[in-house]
Amino acid sequence: MRLEAMAVTMPRVMGHPNRVPFEGVLTVVDAASDRSPSGARGHRVVLTHDAAMAALPSLLGMAVDYRPGWDGHDARRKCGILTQADIEAGKLCVSGYLFGRDFPEVEEQMHKGAPGSMGMSYELADAHVADMRASVWVLTRATFTGAAILLRDKAAYQHTSFRLKKAAPGADLHAGSIFAGRPTAAT
Secondary structure, X not given: OEEEEEEEOOOOOOOOOOOEEEXXXXXXXXXXXXXXXXXXXXXXXEEOHHHHHHHHHHHOOOEEEEOOOOOOOOOOOEEEEEEEEEEEOOEEEEEEEEOOOOOHHHHHHHHXXXXXXXXXXXXXXXXXXXXXXXXXXXXXXXXXXXXXXXXXXHOOOOOOEEEEOOOXXXXXOOOEEEEEEEEEOOO
C-alpha cells in the first residue's frame, strides 16, 4: 500500500518576519452547518466526507483572508496561505502561514483575542448540491478557493478554530503538503 500525496516545499528561512505559522479547523464534514454560509441562499450545508477528500488538493496554496470586523470574508485581504490540510476525526484541519509583517493587525488580534474565540470559514466554487429543493443542501462536489479567519461565533460552523502555532526553538518552516489519505495498491 502507498499513500497518495501532493506537497509543496517551502524553503527554510530562519526567523522570517513575514511567516507566522497557524493551524485551525476549517470545517467539519458530514455534519450540517450551524447556520447558512454566505452564498447558500439561507440553507444550512453539509460538506460530505467524499467531497471534502476529493477537494483537498484544491486547498494547497490558497489564500487566507479576513475582514477588519472579524465577521466575514474579504477575498481582497489575503493575509496568509494554506500549506497543509487533512481530514481527522470528521474535521478538515489546515495549517499554513500568516503574512505577519504585511498584516500586523491579524497577528495582534490572535494575541489579544480570547483563547478559542477565532474560527474559520471556507470559500468554494463549482459546488454541486445533491438536491436544491432540500432544506439542508448536501455538497457532493466542490473546489476550495480559499478560507477566511473570523470570530468563531460568526462562522457557519461553530466547531471551527484558528490559532497561531508556537514554533520550536531553532525551527522555522516545514514542508507544506496535502495528504489525500487514499491508500492504493502498490504496482
